[in-house]
Amino acid sequence: MDVNVVIGGPQGGGIETAGMLAVRTLVMAGLEVFGDREYHSNIKGKHSYFHIRAADRPVGSIRYPVDVLGALDAETLGTHFHEVKDGGVVVYDSALSSKSLTRIPSLDPIRVERLKEDLLERKIGETVEALSQYLGSRGTQVVPIPFSKLLSEVLKFPNPLIARTMNTSITAALLTLMGVQQEAISKAVGFLFREKEEVAELNLKVVEAVCDFVKSYVKREPVAVRRRTERRLLVAGNDSVAIGKLMGGLRLQTYYPITPAADESFDIEENFELRDSAGNIIGNPVVVQTEDEISAIAMAIGGALAGTRSATSTSGPGFSLMAEGLSWAGNNEVPVVITHYQRGGPSTGLPTRHSQSDLLFTIFAGHGEFARIVLASGDHREAMADAVKSLNYAERYQVPVIHLLDKGVANCVTTTTLEERFEITRGKRFDGVLKEGEVYRRFRFTDDGISPRAFLGEETMWYSGDEHNELGNICEDPLNRNRMYAKRMEKSRRIMEEAPDEDKALLHGPERYDDLILTWGITKGAAVDALESMGRLGRRVAVLQVRMMEPFPGSYISKFLSEAAQVIDVEANYLGQLAELVRLRCGMVVRNRVLKYTGRIVTEDEVASSYERILKGEERIVLWGGE
Amino acid sequence: MDVNVVIGGPQGGGIETAGMLAVRTLVMAGLEVFGDREYHSNIKGKHSYFHIRAADRPVGSIRYPVDVLGALDAETLGTHFHEVKDGGVVVYDSALSSKSLTRIPSLDPIRVERLKEDLLERKIGETVEALSQYLGSRGTQVVPIPFSKLLSEVLKFPNPLIARTMNTSITAALLTLMGVQQEAISKAVGFLFREKEEVAELNLKVVEAVCDFVKSYVKREPVAVRRRTERRLLVAGNDSVAIGKLMGGLRLQTYYPITPAADESFDIEENFELRDSAGNIIGNPVVVQTEDEISAIAMAIGGALAGTRSATSTSGPGFSLMAEGLSWAGNNEVPVVITHYQRGGPSTGLPTRHSQSDLLFTIFAGHGEFARIVLASGDHREAMADAVKSLNYAERYQVPVIHLLDKGVANCVTTTTLEERFEITRGKRFDGVLKEGEVYRRFRFTDDGISPRAFLGEETMWYSGDEHNELGNICEDPLNRNRMYAKRMEKSRRIMEEAPDEDKALLHGPERYDDLILTWGITKGAAVDALESMGRLGRRVAVLQVRMMEPFPGSYISKFLSEAAQVIDVEANYLGQLAELVRLRCGMVVRNRVLKYTGRIVTEDEVASSYERILKGEERIVLWGGE
C-alpha cells in the first residue's frame, strides 16, 4: 500500500487539524506515514494544504499524482485537480459546486492566469461543477457531499458549527473513502481533542454521521489495521529537536520568533517539566524570547559561559544577524548551539517554504577564521539524535555548533522510534586544582588543544573577543597570536579524526553501486524512497547522505563518490551547494545536479524520473512539482 | 636605492606625524615610498610604529632588516633592535640611555619574557645604554642625541614644547642621517603644518637645529633629489577609496565607526565640496554616521533605491551585521556598494591589524542565494579605480557589490598617479514610457535579465524582501519563483562574460613562467617586489593577482595556473582562502601555501625566502615577521 492524499483549504480554516487527524488515524491504523504541510506566509485565507503519504513501509517523502484530494474550498480544487490520479478520489462539499474556480480573490493573479489557460486547454468550464464533470469523465471518483444538509439534518448542528467541523467532515469522508475504518478515525479524534471534551464529542458525532453517509461510496479495500507493539513518537521535526535538546541536557533556549523555527521553542516551553520515571522533576529549562536574534545568540553564549547547555533556534534572516555573535563564540571557544532551519531565501524570501540554500553560508558565516561544526540532519530521528550530538560536540570541542535543518524536516510529520537514553559528554572540565599563586587560565595551551573549562562563578577568568593570551586578556603579540589562532583552528582536524562515520555520512541502499545519489537534509527521504524504482532501470543505485558539513569529511566522502560511475546531486537550492562543497573539499566535480527551489520539497518521483533523465544525458535538471 | 626605516614610539606620541613627515620628505626628494603603520587597538600609550621604505623604483611592500631605526622611547628600542641591519643606524634621545628595556608597563608580559630571553642570550644588559653598546659592537651606528639640551639651549624651548616636537626631532635626525637634505625636510614640514602657521614655524626651527647638530654624524651619500613632473597623490588606501567614490559619483555614504574603515568616511566628509576646474560646486555627498551597521546598510540601500549612488564602509564585525541587509539587496537587485576593509579576526580579533581572512565570508554572506560582485584591490591605485568600478558594476547589473580591501591597503601610504576622468555607467534606466493602463514593473523579465530601473519618485513601484512578481508584490507561485530566482542568479554568468580581463586578475612579471605566485590584496605588493630576487634562483617566476572573487573567473585563472610548474599561494590568513576558492571554482589544488596571520603585512623578503623554501620541498609556511 502506498497512498497519497492532499487535503487543502484556506490557511487558518482547519487544514492543520484535518491533516493531523488524517495522519494520526493512518498511524493508528498501523501504517507508516509522512505528512508535508504547505502554507503561505499568511495567517488566514491563503491556500494551504497537507500532503499525506501512507504506506506499509517507512517513507520519507511524498508522491504525485495523488490518490485522494479533499477540498475545503474551490481554490483547492482549481489548484490541485491536475495532481489527482485518473481513477483517484476527490471529495468536497457539494455547496461548492456552483463556485467559480478563477474568481477567487485569494488566488495569486499569476496562478489565475495559468489556471485559466489550463482550463481552456482541457476544455473545462470555470466552475467547480464543470471541473467535477471533467474529472468524472477521466475515471476519477468525484464525491461532492452535502455536508451542511447532513450535519444540520442528522446532528441538528447550527451553521457556525458546521463550518467549524468542516475539516473533520472532509477528513472523515476521505479517510473512509480510502477504506479506513471509522474506529481508527474516532480514536484519532479522541486523542487530538483530548483536552477539550466537548469539542471531541461534537467531532466524534461528525465522524459518525459522515462515515455513515459516505459508506456507500467506498470502492476501496478496507485498510487492514496492523497492531504494532513498539512505542513510537509522532512528531514534526521541530518536536524532534525539542525532545532531543531536552534529553541532551539543554537548560537555556533563547529565541526570537521566526518561521519555521519558533515552534521548537514553543515545544520546549510546554514540555518544560522533565520528569523521571518516578514522576519527579529532574530539571527544567528556561526559554527566553529575546528582543532580536543578536540578543538570542548573545544570551545563549552567556548561558554557555555560565556552564549551562544553551542553544538558540532560528532561520535564515535570524542566522544572518547571528554572524557576529557566532564569530565571538568561535574566538572564545564557546560551546553554544545554533539550530538553523533553512527556509526559502534570499531575504524574507518564501518564509514558510522549504529550502536548503544556506549550506555554504553556515560554513563561512562570521568574519575571521575559527572552527565550528555544521551537522545536518536528514530526517526526524536524526534531528532528535543530532540535537543531543550537537550539544555534546559543542562541549567536547568547545566550539559553536550549527545544527542545520530545513523547513522540510521542521514541519513535516512522521513517526520515529524512541531512544530513551542518549550519551552525554561534557568535555574537559577544570578540576579546581591550582598551584600556589597560579591563576586559572581559561585558554591554557594543552597537548590536545582543549583547555579545561571552568564555568563562570567557579573561578575568576576572562573572555574577550579580542585576540587574547591564555588568561583571556587582550594580547596583540604576534607569536601568541600564531599559537592561539592555531589552537582554535586545529580543532577542525581533531573533530574530523574523532567523529564516528555515522556522523559524517550515511550510505543508503546497496553497498556496491553503479550510480550514487548525493544528497542531504529532508531531500534524503525522497532519494531513499526512490531507490526501488531507480533500481528497476538495471543499474545499482545507492544514496549517499552527507551529514557533517563542517569540518567536511572529504576523504570519507571521496571514497564513496569515486566508486560511482555517475554521481547525481539532488538538493533544494539553485547552485547545488553540496556539490560545490564536495568540489571544494574533495576536488571532485559532480556535474549532474537535480535542483529544486520552488520552496516545495523534492518528491520521490522527481528523484526517480530525474535519475532516468540524467542517464539519458541531461546534466542540470530544475524541478518545479507541487503547488 | 632601497632604504627601510622604522620610527616607533607610544601610540598618540606623534608617531603618525613623524611617519608622514618622513614619507613626504622622501617623496619630495623624488623617491618612491611605501609606508606601513602598525599600532595597537589603543588610543595612547601602547607601542606603535611607522615602517617606511624608500626606493628609486616603485615599491608596494616593506623589508626587514631595516637600515634606520628612530626611537621615541625605550620600548621601541627593545622591540625593534633585532630588526636593524648590522651597519644600520639607530637614533634616539640620549635621555633614554639609563632606562630599563624590560620594566615598561605598557609592554605585553609575553613580550617582556621574550625580550628578557633575547637579551640574556645575546648577553646584553637590560638598559638602553647596554643595548646601544651591543649594537655599536655589531657595527651599527648608534646616535643618541641630546635633544632636550639642544632644543632648550639653541631654541630656548620650554620642556612641554620639547616633548611635543620630539617626533619632528627624531625624524629630522634620521632623515639627515639617511642623507636627505634639510631643504626637503623643511618643505615637508611646511606642507604638513600648512594650516597651523605657528606650529610650522616651531617645527622648522627644530628641523634646522637638529639637522645642524646631526650633520657631523652623517656617513651616507646624500640622497639626490629627483625632480618629477607628473602629478601624483600621496595617499593611504582609505583616501584612495574616498577619492574614487567621489569621482565615481557617490553621493550618499553611510557608516558606523570602525577601524580601519572609518577614516575613509572622514575623508569624504572633509572633501565634500567637489568643484570643477572653474571652481564651481558640482555636487556634494552626504555622509551619515548611523546608529549601527544594520542601519548603515539599510540607509545605503534606501539611498540606492532613490537613485543615489550609495555606499557604506566597514570592517569584519560590521560586515557580519550587514549580512541580512545584503541579502535584501540581493533579492531586490539593489545597486549598493559595501566597502569592506578586512582586519584581524575572529570577532574583535586584532582590530587595528592586517588580515585577509574574510574572503570566503564575503562570497557567501547572507542567507539564501543571490548574485553579488566581490572585487578585491591590490594597491592604492586599484583601490581608487575599483571604487569607481564598484559603483558602475552595481548599477549596471543591479547587484550589491562588495569592494574588498584590507587593513594593509587602508592604512599604508604610498604615491599613486592620478586619473582625472573615470568611466561612469549607470546601467539600464526606465525610459518613462508606459502604454495605456500599463503599470511600471520594477522586476520586469527582459532578454538580458536586467529590468529597466526607475528611481523612487519617478513612478510607483514595489520592493519586497519576499519573493515577488514583476511588479515587486509578494508572490509564492512556484513557477514565478523559478523564473525570478533564475533572473537574479544568472547575472553572475553575465557579469563573468562581460567583465574585462583586468578586473579578473593581473599577471605581474614575465608572461612565460615556470612558477606562479598566487595572491591578492596588499600581499600582491610583497610578491611583485620579490619578483626580482625570486628570479635569481634560476626559474622564471610570475605573480598572478586575483581581483574578481565573485563571480569567480575560474577558467581565466585556470589558464594561468595550469601553465605553472608550481603554484604558490601567498596570503594573510590561516586557511589559504584564495587557494580554497581556486579549488572550489577551478578544481585545482594549490598545495603550497605561504600564510601569515599575525596581523602584520607580508614582507618582500618573506615572499622571496618562502619561495626558496617551497622549492626545497616545504608545503605550508607560516610567517611571523614584524612586531
Add this chain to the structure above:
Amino acid sequence: MSSFEWSSGVWPDWCQGCGNFGIFTALRMALAEMGMDRKRVVLVSGIGCSGKIPHFVKATGVHALHGRSIPFATGIKIANPNLKVVVHGGDGDLLGIGMGHFVALGRRNPDILVMIHNNWVYGLTKGQASPTLGRGIRTKALAFPNINDPVNPILIGMASGYTFLARSYAYNAEHLKEVIKAGLSHRGAGAIEIIQPCPTWNNIVNMEWVAQNTQYLSGWDPVVASEDDLLKKMQEVMRLESMDKKQLGIIFENRFKETFEDRLASINGYYKDNPPARQRIEDEGSSLPVSMDKTFGRYMV
C-alpha cells in the same frame, strides 16, 4: 481622488476582522483627502502582518526587513527629501528588534511619520508576546503569562525626541484618518500608536476592551506653546500616559525642532537644492571634471 483609487488591487490577506483593514482604509482616506501625489508617496514597512500594507496601496512601497523599516526610510528621505516617506510596522518590529532605530529616528527628527500597528503580539509568527504586551497577560498562544513589562511607545518616543506623538484606534477610521493627516502635515519625526485588534491571537484586546480601556482626548492641547512650555507639556503627557485608560488623539507636538533635512542643510549648503538623488554625477559616460587641486589638493605631491 477617492480613497478607492489608492488601492493597488492586490488582495489584502489579513484575517477577517483584523485591525489592519481599518488602518488600510484610514490611510487611503488620508492620502486621498490630502490630494497626495502617489509617485511621491513612499510607504516603507517592516515584516509582519502589518508590514504587508504597502503592497495593497497604490503608491510606492518598500517592504523592507524586520525591524529595519526606519533606517530604510531614513536613507530614502536623506537621498531625496522631496519624497513623502511613511513607515508602517508592527509593535514587535518597531519596538522590539527595531527599538534602536526607533530611538535614533527621534534623535534625528527627519520628516518621517511612523505608524505603529500595535496588536500586542507578533501576529505573523503566530502570536508571541510583543514588547507592548502587559506583564501578567496571557494571550492565546502563550504558554505562560508574559513576564516582561510593556513599553509605552509614547513615552519612549517622547524620551527619544519625537516631535509628533499620537494614538488612535484601527476601528475608528475617521479618527485615525484625521490623526494620520495631522501626522503627515507635521514636519519632523512623528509616531502614531495605532491600537490594532488582532482577533486571531489577541483575545484580550477586542472592541469591548477598547471601549473600556481607552478614552478620546478632549480639551487637550498637544502643541508645545513655547520652548519654556516643553517641560510642563512633557510632564503632562506623562500624567496622561499613566492614566488607567489609553488616551486617543494627538498627544504631543513640538514645532520648535529643526528637521534632519534642515540640519543637513545647515552643514551642507547645497543640500536643499541639490540633494543626493538630484545630483548630476556624470557627463556623457565620464566622471565630472573635478578640479584635483581644489578638491584633493591635500593629497597632491
Add this chain to the structure above:
Amino acid sequence: MSSFEWSSGVWPDWCQGCGNFGIFTALRMALAEMGMDRKRVVLVSGIGCSGKIPHFVKATGVHALHGRSIPFATGIKIANPNLKVVVHGGDGDLLGIGMGHFVALGRRNPDILVMIHNNWVYGLTKGQASPTLGRGIRTKALAFPNINDPVNPILIGMASGYTFLARSYAYNAEHLKEVIKAGLSHRGAGAIEIIQPCPTWNNIVNMEWVAQNTQYLSGWDPVVASEDDLLKKMQEVMRLESMDKKQLGIIFENRFKETFEDRLASINGYYKDNPPARQRIEDEGSSLPVSMDKTFGRYMV
C-alpha cells in the same frame, strides 16, 4: 580587602587623564568595601575604551561585543542568578548600537547594574559623536557640529522601566563609589550614567565644564515611596533632567518591581533552587531517565 587587591595587574592602557581611571578606582573601592566574592562577580563589557575595564579588575570579565554586553549579561544572569553581574559600556556602545538591548533590560528588570561610561564620543574609534553628544557641539574630531539630538540615559532608562537610575562623575571617585555601592545593593535593573571626561577627543567636557554644568543633588529623595507616588516621582525626575545643570546622585529608585529572576520563578517553580547552571543533566555519561509518557506523552502513538 583593599581596593588594590581588585586589580588584575594588567596595565590599563587608557590615555593620561582619562576618566576611566576614576571609574576603575571607584569600582574597585566599591567591590572591596562591599566585601564581594570575586569569583561571583562578573563584569561584562562592550567594545570601546570603556569596554577594556574588566581586564584590569581581578574578578571575572567577559569582554563581549560592541553593543551586546547587555544580552551577554542577561544570559549569564538567567543561567546563574547567583552571580553578581555588572555591565560596563560606552555611551556609543550602550545607547547607540546597543539601544535596543538597553531598553529591553529595563523591561525585564533583572538584577544587573549597567555603568554607562559617558564621554560623549566614540573614544576607541577616534572621536566620532556618540548618542549623548549635544546637538550643535563640535568636538575635536568632528568635521561639522553634531546634527543629532542627544539621548538622556536617565529619561530613556526611566521610560524603559529601570528601577535604579543615577548619575555620577568619574573624577569624584568617592561619590561614584557610593553610587556604585547603592546600585549594587539595589535589586533590579540599574543604570549609572558616569560623566567620563575623555581628554583626548572631548575638548568640551573637562573639569571646568563639569564644575559649571553639574550639581550634586541634595535633599532629593529618589525612592518611590508607594506605587501611587510613581507618577509624581517620574515627573520630578523629568524636571531634574530638564535643568540646565546635570544632577549628580541617585535620581530614581523603584523597589516595587519584581526582578526578572522572580518573574521566571513565578512561571517556573524550580527556577530559584535549580537554575539552569545548577541543574544536573547527565548520569554517568547518559541522559537522565526521562519518563517518556509523562514528559512527551502527547507525541506517543
